[in-house]
Each structure stands twice: as C-alpha cells, then as structure tokens.
Amino acid sequence: MAGQGAAPRKDDIVALTAQRTAWGQLPLILLAAAGCAAIIWFAVGEAALAAGFAATLIGAGALAYIFTRNFSPPSADADAVPDWTIARAAADASGVAIAITDRAGRLVCASDLYGEWFPGYPAPPHLPVDEGDADRLSSAGRAGWRDGTGRVEGVGKGALRIDADICRTGRSDDYLLWRFTPVKHASILDDFNRLLTGDAGWQLSEAGVMAAMIGGEGRVRAANGAFLLRAAGRIDANVAGRDFASYLRVDGKGQVFFAREERGVVPIRLLQVPLKPGSTEGPRLILLIDEKPGGAATGDGTSALSYIETLLSLLPFGLAMADRDGRVLFLNDAFARAAGVKPGEKPAYPGDIVVREDQAVVADSVRRYAVGPQMSGDIAIRMRAQPDEPVALSMAGVRGLGEAAVLLSLKDNSEESKLKRQVAQATKMQAIGQLAGGVAHDFNNILTAIIGHCDLMLMRHTPGDSDYDDIQQIKSNSNRAAGLTRQLLAFSRQQTLRPQVLQLPDIVADVSNLLNRLLGENVKLEVSHGRSLGPVRADPGQLEQVIVNLAVNARDAMPNGGTVNIQTYAVPAARVREMRSDILPIGDYTALRVSDTGHGIPPDVISKIFEPFYTTKEVGKGTGLGLSTVYGIVKQSGGFIFAESEAGRGASFVIYLPVHAAVTPERTADKPRIADKRGETWGTGTILLVEDEDMVRAVAERALSRQGYTVLTAADGEQGLEVLARGGETIDLLISDVVMPNMDGPTMVSHARKTHPDLPVLFMSGYAEEQLRKSIDIANVAFLPKPFSVSQLAEAARDAMGAGAAVS
Known part of the structure; x- marks a missing residue:
C-alpha cells in the first residue's frame, strides 16, 4: 500500500483489487460446502461425515487463497510505459x-x-x-x-x-x-602529445633531455617525465593548461632557471621547434638541457649541440642543422630518407640535395635565417632524387647552440607521393581506357563494313583477276587495323576473353620456344618455377601475349645482350600482408616476374610506361601499345602489375594473379543441336537485322541474303519492334546491335521476348562480351564481336538458329 498522504501506487491498487475479489468469493465457497454436505447427509445419512467433508472443503479453499496471495508471481502489465x-x-x-x-x-x-x-x-x-x-x-x-x-x-x-x-x-x-x-582528424599536435607521454618521452628523460609542448598562448599541453620532475617536483604532476613561463625565471645575466629551484643551481638552455611551418606564434616543442655558466653543457665536456643531435636522431621527423655559412652539421635518418641521401653519406650543403635551379634559393634562405632575426618559414624545392615532386623545406633560426644557426625540417613523404602517383596513374589510365574503348567501338563498325565489302567483292573474283590481289590487300590491312583495335580494347579492359583455369608454368613452357627465337642469340633466357603454385583463371592466349610483350621489351632494353629471367612463385596472404601495399588486396596470389639486366627505366619514365602510345623507342620502331595492352589484359583478368627498376641494374615487371578457388561444376546433359526449328536446311529462313550504322547494316544484309536468308532490316530498336509485329511468326532469328540511339538492343529484345519467348537472338557489338553480359540480363542470347567477316556472320547466324531450335 502507498504511504500516508501519498497517492496509491499501481501495485497497491492491484493488490487491493485482488484482496477484495478473494473476499467477494468467500460466500460462494461457504454455499458450495453446505450444498455438498447436504447431499452427502441425504445419501448416507451420517451427519458427522457430511460435516467433516464441508469442513475439509472450506479449509482447502482457505489454503488455496493464502498460497495464491503470498506465493503467486505478480502479473505483468502489458501496457507498462518504458522508463x-x-x-x-x-x-x-x-x-x-x-x-x-x-x-x-x-x-x-x-x-x-x-x-x-x-x-x-x-x-x-x-x-x-x-x-x-x-x-x-x-x-x-x-x-x-x-x-x-x-x-x-x-x-x-x-x-x-x-x-x-x-x-x-x-x-x-x-x-x-x-x-x-x-570524426577525429590526425594532427601533428596529437603526434607530439603521444611522443612526449609515451616511450619516446621516457627515452628523452633517460638521456637528460626535458621536453614540453606549448600552444600559441604559451600554456603547456604535454610534457615528459624529466620536465615534470624539475618543473613541478613530482613526476605525476598535472601541468596541462598551466602557463609555461611560470615554471621559469631569468636572472640579470639572461640565464634561465627553473623557478622552484634555489639560486646558484645549473642554468638551462632552451631550444624551440615550431610545429606549424611559417608560424612563429603557433604551438612549439620546447627542449631544455642543463649547461654550465660558461656555455658548455654538463657531463664530461660534451657540448650542448651533441645533446640536441642525440635528441634529433630519436625523432621520427626529418630534421637537420646547418651553421651560419650554410654547411650541414647534422641530419637524422628520417631527413636522409626524405632527401634521398644514401646511408653513410652526408651532403656538405643543403643545396646539394636539391636540383641545380633551386640551389641558389636554398643558399640565400639559409643565410637569411642564420644572420637575421629569429624566425621560421618554408620554401618549395625539388629534390635531386625526385625532381618531379615539389616538397616543402622548413627552416627556423636558432640561437645559443654554438655553430648551429638554422634548423631544417623535411617531411619523408616518399610513400605518400608514391601512393598519389599510383592513384593519379590509375585515374588517368581509366579515363584513357574509356576513350580508347569508345574509339575502338566506332573503329570496329568501320572495319566491319570494309571487311564485309571485301568479302563480297572476293566472291565475284577469282585468284588471278586484276582486282583480286588489290581486294585481298585491302582486307589484309583491315585485319591489321582490327588487331590494333583489339589492343585498344585490351588496354581499356573491354576485349572479349576466354578465361580458363590454368597453371602459369604451363603457359611459360608453351611460349618458351617462341621466346628463344624472338630474343636472339646474344640474349639468354632463364626460367625458374616455385613450388605449391595455385591455379589462376585467365585467357591462355592473352597471357602468352603478355609474356611475349614483356620479353620483347626486355630484349630491346639490352642492345648489347644480357639475360631475361622469367620466374613464377607463390605469394601467400601472409606475405602480402607483410608487403603493406596500398594497391594489392590481401589474398593468395601466383606471381610472374619478368626481369632483365639492361639499363633500367628512368624514374621520370616508369610512371608513364603503361600509357598508350607512349614509347621510348625510336620513331617507327614501336606503336606504344605493348605495355598498355599488357596492363589491360592483366587488369581485366583480375590481376595487378607493377614495374620495378633501378638505374643501371635492369628492370622487372611483376604480375600478381589471384589464386582461383576450384568449384565443382554441376553436370548437365548436352542439348541436341538442330539445324533449324522448322527442320529446314541451313541457309533458309527469315532474319530481322537491326543496326543503326547504315554501312554495317548494308553489308550484313547483303551477306545474309547471299546465304539464302530472307532479311528484314531496321535502323533502331523501335523500328525493329514494328517489323517484328508485322512479321509475326515468320521471323526465325533476330540479329541486333547492342548500343543504338532511341532504343538499344537489350531493351528491344526484352520487349520482343514478351510476345516471342522462343525467338533466337544474336547480338553484335564492338565492345567486349564480358562487359555487355554484365549489363544484359537476358537468357539464351548469342554474341558476335565486331569486326567480323561474311563467313563469320553466316556461321554465327546458323549457330544461333540451331541453338534456338534446340531450346524450343
């Protein structure tokens, strides 16, 4: 029940209602007991027995009431409001x-x-x-x-x-x-905060270096243990947000001391490192070391500069120091890596690490920061090791470190620059690939008309005629042009592939005899295979073309002879993870490496070698499509290709193809092949031809008519549906281009299948079959790539009609 003066709770109301209900049922229990006792007395005639039975019934009802009241769980309220x-x-x-x-x-x-x-x-x-x-x-x-x-x-x-x-x-x-x-954004302040409060901060403390990071307002943001112990007296002191200057005092000679220490102790020397280039008022890293009054640091005559050099060598940022004359006094490993300096070497001047055009600018800046007011800033330079990548060189004038006058900072962004180049290269290759695919599609339409008309003219001439050889030459050149379009489609990853599950060593063995003839006598071919190679899924013919192109390029890079080495080896997922590549996804791969001992690839060329029509060969000795074709075939096969080279030590091309997971295909019964759905012989029937290019439509119509077919034509999908509606059941085959204005081929076929579900369909296009299959969700259709000859069109029409008859 609720307390006195308080509103009754819902639980109290429920209990009170149950109690009243139980008491209301008591008369019914008494009446039932009396009735049962009367029946027993009337039937047996024993009053004592009837009274005992009534008492027992009343007692059982009372016990049930008590048990229900005290031990039954409270009922859940379905309408309870969430708290x-x-x-x-x-x-x-x-x-x-x-x-x-x-x-x-x-x-x-x-x-x-x-x-x-x-x-x-x-x-x-x-x-x-x-x-x-x-x-x-x-x-x-x-x-x-x-x-x-x-x-x-x-x-x-x-x-x-x-x-x-x-x-x-x-x-x-x-x-x-x-x-x-x-979303938390990484910043240099967070990096230094973790540096000072982590293991690196303890290492600085062990070396006797006190360090603190302060904001532009002069308040402490982080500090290492050595600073906390000297400035606050406790290594666990909380100094965040305190004024940094309040921990220091300056005597009449300009010497700096900690405010809490007695007079006469060893003074300290401060070195300020700006954390934001070009800003003298922003956050700074303050380094403090002890020194003797004469200016020499304490501890066995070691100079203060040696302490700073030890400190800078521990930092993960590229830092160096130069004197007033511009000579380099010290540089840490991170600076050497970013500047492209070889291990064990040290440039005499900062200008030695930049290109010749930037040397005067660097020298003037070092001189200005060394003798002028204490300030900091940065300039854009180009490193000699990477002349195409401008970087920022930060400078800050320092005082009180003897010979040291200028602090140089250079970020090691080699990995970042490499990733940017790779992303830019991939974007550019994708854009050029789309352009190449469109050009190849239009060019295939033209070649289809040329080759088709050549075939039609050859049917009217016999060998020995005056025009026969000329027509044959036109067709031969057209086929060569078709080969170029296939290379364009391969580069743009839009060619038609016939992938199979295969082993790379088998492909290398098949092409080895050809390579020995191509490489010549002064070039040696070495082949080695690794163990436990997983199978890959690729087009064997296209993969052979990849190996041949890479081997021929390696031969051309060694005019005086050398060695071409072809290796295959397994690359498990654990090794890929150790490579930490930003391009290669983690997984199992089978790799193919083609290496040479030639002059190598210059750094300014290696980023462009996969671009189409880019070649380093003499005019007339290369189309510039060899490596671009290799790139397209590898990417369309789901693989990755990387070029590695060092000047004077040859070049290597490494191809990573994903290991194919074997899947057991379901066995299906072979469908019978029938010549024609009406039982007639090949060369009879009605064909609806839909093609928006007039020249292609004309040559295809003539070619099919010469084979004995009745040909109905339409210029687009809408006209094709109209002709199909008029032709009714007399049309035996629909041949259509894929990409057309107004209504494309797949849309037209989708409408046609609603009224003619068993109508055979043959698509023809200059794009790749794989690319079109992804966008065409239509079953039981055949495909004929452009350009094609008259005989290829006739055979494709015959096969499509036969397959349609088998399905129906």
Whole structure:
C-alpha cells in the first residue's frame, strides 16, 4: 500500500483489487460446502461425515487463497510505459551523442551531448547539417527500418564532422537508435602529445633531455617525465593548461632557471621547434638541457649541440642543422630518407640535395635565417632524387647552440607521393581506357563494313583477276587495323576473353620456344618455377601475349645482350600482408616476374610506361601499345602489375594473379543441336537485322541474303519492334546491335521476348562480351564481336538458329 498522504501506487491498487475479489468469493465457497454436505447427509445419512467433508472443503479453499496471495508471481502489465530516464542516464554515460525515435519519427530520448550538438533537440533525420547530408541521413534511417542497420559517414555540421550509426531496437523493434560519433582528424599536435607521454618521452628523460609542448598562448599541453620532475617536483604532476613561463625565471645575466629551484643551481638552455611551418606564434616543442655558466653543457665536456643531435636522431621527423655559412652539421635518418641521401653519406650543403635551379634559393634562405632575426618559414624545392615532386623545406633560426644557426625540417613523404602517383596513374589510365574503348567501338563498325565489302567483292573474283590481289590487300590491312583495335580494347579492359583455369608454368613452357627465337642469340633466357603454385583463371592466349610483350621489351632494353629471367612463385596472404601495399588486396596470389639486366627505366619514365602510345623507342620502331595492352589484359583478368627498376641494374615487371578457388561444376546433359526449328536446311529462313550504322547494316544484309536468308532490316530498336509485329511468326532469328540511339538492343529484345519467348537472338557489338553480359540480363542470347567477316556472320547466324531450335 502507498504511504500516508501519498497517492496509491499501481501495485497497491492491484493488490487491493485482488484482496477484495478473494473476499467477494468467500460466500460462494461457504454455499458450495453446505450444498455438498447436504447431499452427502441425504445419501448416507451420517451427519458427522457430511460435516467433516464441508469442513475439509472450506479449509482447502482457505489454503488455496493464502498460497495464491503470498506465493503467486505478480502479473505483468502489458501496457507498462518504458522508463526513459534509465535510457537517458545510460546515453549520457556513454560519452557520445545518442537519440531514440519511434515509428512516427518522434524523439523519445536523447543524451545531453546530442542537445549540445543539435540545440532544441530536433528529431533525426531532420537535423541542421550541411546541404546534401540531410538526404543521406534520411536514406540511412530508411535503411535502419528496412534492414535493421544503417550508417552514414562524414556528416558535416560546420567544422564538425560526424559519423552516424542507426539500428532498429526495442521489444518489438519499434524504435530507432541513432548514435553520432565525431570524426577525429590526425594532427601533428596529437603526434607530439603521444611522443612526449609515451616511450619516446621516457627515452628523452633517460638521456637528460626535458621536453614540453606549448600552444600559441604559451600554456603547456604535454610534457615528459624529466620536465615534470624539475618543473613541478613530482613526476605525476598535472601541468596541462598551466602557463609555461611560470615554471621559469631569468636572472640579470639572461640565464634561465627553473623557478622552484634555489639560486646558484645549473642554468638551462632552451631550444624551440615550431610545429606549424611559417608560424612563429603557433604551438612549439620546447627542449631544455642543463649547461654550465660558461656555455658548455654538463657531463664530461660534451657540448650542448651533441645533446640536441642525440635528441634529433630519436625523432621520427626529418630534421637537420646547418651553421651560419650554410654547411650541414647534422641530419637524422628520417631527413636522409626524405632527401634521398644514401646511408653513410652526408651532403656538405643543403643545396646539394636539391636540383641545380633551386640551389641558389636554398643558399640565400639559409643565410637569411642564420644572420637575421629569429624566425621560421618554408620554401618549395625539388629534390635531386625526385625532381618531379615539389616538397616543402622548413627552416627556423636558432640561437645559443654554438655553430648551429638554422634548423631544417623535411617531411619523408616518399610513400605518400608514391601512393598519389599510383592513384593519379590509375585515374588517368581509366579515363584513357574509356576513350580508347569508345574509339575502338566506332573503329570496329568501320572495319566491319570494309571487311564485309571485301568479302563480297572476293566472291565475284577469282585468284588471278586484276582486282583480286588489290581486294585481298585491302582486307589484309583491315585485319591489321582490327588487331590494333583489339589492343585498344585490351588496354581499356573491354576485349572479349576466354578465361580458363590454368597453371602459369604451363603457359611459360608453351611460349618458351617462341621466346628463344624472338630474343636472339646474344640474349639468354632463364626460367625458374616455385613450388605449391595455385591455379589462376585467365585467357591462355592473352597471357602468352603478355609474356611475349614483356620479353620483347626486355630484349630491346639490352642492345648489347644480357639475360631475361622469367620466374613464377607463390605469394601467400601472409606475405602480402607483410608487403603493406596500398594497391594489392590481401589474398593468395601466383606471381610472374619478368626481369632483365639492361639499363633500367628512368624514374621520370616508369610512371608513364603503361600509357598508350607512349614509347621510348625510336620513331617507327614501336606503336606504344605493348605495355598498355599488357596492363589491360592483366587488369581485366583480375590481376595487378607493377614495374620495378633501378638505374643501371635492369628492370622487372611483376604480375600478381589471384589464386582461383576450384568449384565443382554441376553436370548437365548436352542439348541436341538442330539445324533449324522448322527442320529446314541451313541457309533458309527469315532474319530481322537491326543496326543503326547504315554501312554495317548494308553489308550484313547483303551477306545474309547471299546465304539464302530472307532479311528484314531496321535502323533502331523501335523500328525493329514494328517489323517484328508485322512479321509475326515468320521471323526465325533476330540479329541486333547492342548500343543504338532511341532504343538499344537489350531493351528491344526484352520487349520482343514478351510476345516471342522462343525467338533466337544474336547480338553484335564492338565492345567486349564480358562487359555487355554484365549489363544484359537476358537468357539464351548469342554474341558476335565486331569486326567480323561474311563467313563469320553466316556461321554465327546458323549457330544461333540451331541453338534456338534446340531450346524450343
């Protein structure tokens, strides 16, 4: 029951109602006991027996009432209202912005941080975010209701970037839980914070170097243990947010001491390293060391400069020091790597690491920072090791370190630059590939007309005629041009491949005899194979072309002779993971390496070698399509290719093909082949030809008519459907181009199959069959790549009609 003066609780009301119900049933129990006793007395005639039975019945009812009252569990209230205060407390404890909405889109619960980010507590997804992000939130919310989860990244709200995770929850999945987390951006301040408070900070303390990072306002943000012990007296002291200058004092001679230490102790020397190039008021790294009053540092006559050199060698940032005359005094390993300096060497001047055009600028800047006011800044230079990649060289004037006058900083961005070049190269190759594919498609239409008309003219001439040889020459040159278009399609990854499951050593063995003849007598071929090579899935003919092209390029790189080495080896996923490649996904690969002992590939050329029409050979000795074709075949086969070279030590091309996982195919019964669905011989029937190119349509119509077919033509998909409607059941085969204006071939065939479900279809296109199969979701269609000859068109039409008859 509720307390005195308080409103009754729901549990008390339920208990009181149950008690009243039980007492209301008591008369019924007494009446039933009396009736049963009367029946027994009337039937037996024993009053004592009837009274005992009535007493027993009344006692059993009382016991049942007591047991029900004291031991039965309380009934659950199905209409209980959720207690959102508990959910709100849990949301606030999580430290992230959380909101809960119901099916009506109303906000039922939210954390305090959610209210700080979105004042007024608007209900998701209707939040005050950047333009376009509201639609992304709405889509994620619909995905949450539909799929159970949703996610959207990088939602902008001014300078804040937020990731949102949505999931459906609740007893009946009738609520959406929205979880918003800020996107943390890496910064150099965070890096130095971890540096000072981590193991590196302890190593500096062991070396006697005190270090602190301060903001532009002069307050401490992080410090190592040595600084905390000297400045605050305790290694666990909390100095974050304190004024850095309050821990120091300066005497009349300008010497710096810690404020808490007695007078007469050893003074300290400070070195400031700006953390933001070009800013003298921004955050800085302060390094402090002890020194004697005469200027020499303490400890066995070791100079203060040696302490600084030891410190700089430990830092993961490229740092160097130069004197007032511009001579390099010291550089750490990170600076040497970024500058392309070989191990064990040290440049005499900073200008020795840059190209000749930038040497005067570097020398003037070092002189200005050395003798002028103490300041910092950066200049754009080009390193001698990488002349095509401008980098920023930061400089800062330092004082009080004897000969040292200028601190140089250079970021080691070799991996970053390499990744940028690879991404730019892939983007450029993709754009050129799309252009090449479009050009090859249009060119294939022209070649189809030329080859077809040549075949038709050859049918009217016999060998020995005056025009026969000329026509044959035209056709031969057209076929050569068709080979060039196939190379363009291979580069753009749009050629028709016939992949098979094979072993790389078998392909190398098949092509070895050809390579021995191509390489010549002064070039030696060496072949070696690794163990446990996994099978790959590729077109064997195209793979042979890849090996031949790489071997011929290796031969041309060794005009005076040399060795071409072809290796195959397994690359397991563990090794790929150790390679830490940003391009190669983790998985099992079988690799093919083609190496030579030639003059190598210059650094300014290696990034362009896969581009089409780019060649280093003399005019007339190369088309520039060899390596671009190799690149396209490898990429279309699902593999990766990398070029490795060092000047004067040859070059290597490494191909990684993914290991094929064997799948046991289901055995299906062979379908019978029938000549024609009406039982007639080959060369009879009606064909509907749909082609938007007039010259291709004309030559195909003449070629099929000469084979005995009745040919109906149309210029696009809409006209094709009209002709099909008029022709009815008399049309035995539909031949159509794929890409056409107004209505393309696949759309036309989809409409035609609704009224003619068994109509055989033959698609013809200048694009690759694999590319078209991905966009054409139509069963039982054949494909004929352009350019084709008259005989190839006739055979494809015969096979398509036979296959259609077998299916029907």
